[in-house]
Amino acid sequence: MKTLILFLFLLAPSFVFGQAQDIQNMSVLASQYYQNKEFGKASELYEKLYSVTKAEGYFNIYLDCLLGIPDFDKAEKEIRKGLRGNSTDAYWYVQWGFVKKAEGQPVEAIKLYEKALSSISDNPAEYPVLANQFIGRREFEFAEKVYLKGRSVSPENQYNYELGRIYYYMRNYDLMLKEYLSWIDQKESNIEIVKSNISSVLSLDNDQEISKQLKTYMLKRIQAEPGQISYTRLLIWLFIQDKNFTAATRQAIALDKRTGTEDGNIFGLANVSAANKNYDEAVKAYDYLIGKVKKSEYYKLAILQRMQMHYDRFVEENIQDFIRATELKNQFIQTFNELGMIPETSGLLTKYAHLLAFYLKKPTDAILSLTDGLSIKGINIQQISALKAELADVSVFSGDLWEAVITYSQVIESNKGTLLADDVKFKKAQLGYYMGNFQWAKAQLDALRASTSKLIANDAMDLALFISENMETDTTAVPLQIFARADLHLFRNNFQEALAALDSVNQLYPFNSLTDDVNFRKAGIFQKQGKYAEAALLLETIIKDNSWEMLADDALFQLAAIYQNRLSRKDEAMALYKKMLTDYPGSVYVVDARREYRKLQDSTKP
DSSP states (O other): OHHHHHHHHHHHHHHHHHHHHHHHHHHHHHHHHHHTTOHHHHHHHHHHHHHHHOOHHHHHHHHHHHHHTTOHHHHHHHHHHHHTSSSOHHHHHHHHHHHHHHTTOHHHHHHHHHHHHHHOOSOTTHHHHHHHHHHHTTOHHHHHHHHHHHHHHOTTOOOHHHHHHHHHHTTOHHHHHHHHHHHHHHOGGGHHHHHHHHHHHHTTOTTSHHHHHHHHHHHHHHHHOTTOHHHHHHHHHHHHHTTOHHHHHHHHHHHHHHHSOOHHHHHHHHHHHHHTTOHHHHHHHHHHHHTOSSOOTTHHHHHHHHHHHHHHHHHHHTOOOHHHHHHHHHHHHHHHHHHOSOGGGHHHHHHHHHIIIIITOOHHHHHHHHHHHTTOTTOOHHHHHHHHHHHHHHHHHHTOHHHHHHHHHHHHHHTTTSHHHHHHHHHHHHHHHHTTOHHHHHHHHHHGGGOSOHHHHHHHHHHHHHHHHTOSSGGGHHHHHHHHHHHHHHHTTOHHHHHHHHHHHHHHOTTOTTHHHHHHHHHHHHHHTTOHHHHHHHHHHHHHHOTTSTTHHHHHHHHHHHHHHTSOOHHHHHHHHHHHHHHOTTSTTHHHHHHHHHHHHHHTOO
């Protein structure tokens, strides 16, 4: 007997595991039948699964299968059988009402739903269970009734969050916000969950109507309850989602003047505004933090980020402007005077040196600044490496190419396995391309395709592919060398020399494979010089004569942007954005083209 008991004890786990595996296999097969709408076969399997597991999830799908056949009689028979069992009555009344509604008997369905509602006790735990059963059958009004009953029976359980979710399903956004705000009143940290839920709502807001409705409701609540600071914070967040940084900044500063506790939020708002290229509002926010009488922990950060933003804005404008560059230089100097030469300003120092060399043509001053930066007390290896990488860039500008190679190599050796190392490897490979060492450069670029930075990997792949396409025969190597020399001049911002080299490619080799590349480079230079009409003509040529080439979608998007932002030819810009969507659906510009198309479309509405 003892041996038999021991044997059965050892056998039990194997039996349980085998049964679980059978259930899993049956469930997979049943799901396949259900997805294929083979409801007869699926119902047989789900009936077995429910009889073995007694899981309500299986019964729900089993019931769906019976209604899909349809077999209403059997569905009701199964429900009556369930009512005679040990499960809660409320669940079965919900399923029965669902069947009656499917049969076209809405009055009977409502009676059964009401019966489910009246069958639950005063136990607060029962209300979410029944509400979820109604939600599962998309009976949101009855789910609402469940929680409202729970609120009246047990006032300490307000179910604000749960009701907010139900009103979201019902698309009743005023009531949704009312419940969410009441939930925030209970605990302010709940605001982050509310933001996440509202984001789901805004993702459906194609015409901005929902956003307007939410902001209108928020403004009413703020006027009614001005002391609720969290309401204003939520409104600011709504403005940010709508990219209305002017309103967001105004509200944030007004709130801080009341509370004096919004420095962190204002700093974050300034950064978001700058990232979205809303530079004027970013400056307002940074200047507000810098100008506060009592300097906060964000004082230094605001100065640093404001200077970084000024530089990014200058580069983003993509135009050679000596006067603006000089103004920017003075802003850098003022920043360094305010904060000093400290490790935190070393990043700005690299930008300052780049401005001196590449825009103000003062490479000697740039090298002196970078050399001084290397001796900043407390500077770390990453900051030193960034300064050295810029030193190498300035060496390329000055024509000291081998010095640049050596410095790039030092940075790579000191930062193995980092994004900085990959970035410098790309610059070193690019320098090899400038020098005409195409095979070596291509080998380095091919290795960089595995970079963890998608941007570096893509840039490496593009340049490697460009070299391959234009080195198919010996006759194309010389034009490529001239073109690479033009790219070196372009890297140095020496536009006249670059244009002369590009023109010589087509003059000396009229049937080369670089025609569209020459036109594209020239169009880019003309844009930097502010010659948008000339740039547009070249881009139009690429689109017309080289529509199958890799640069066609780049040219199309750039031309549309010039029409839209520089030449006031909005209708033509819209047509080009639409052409991008239809002719180049796989382009990386599709998302941006769709956004700009909608923006132009909205601007033309009466």
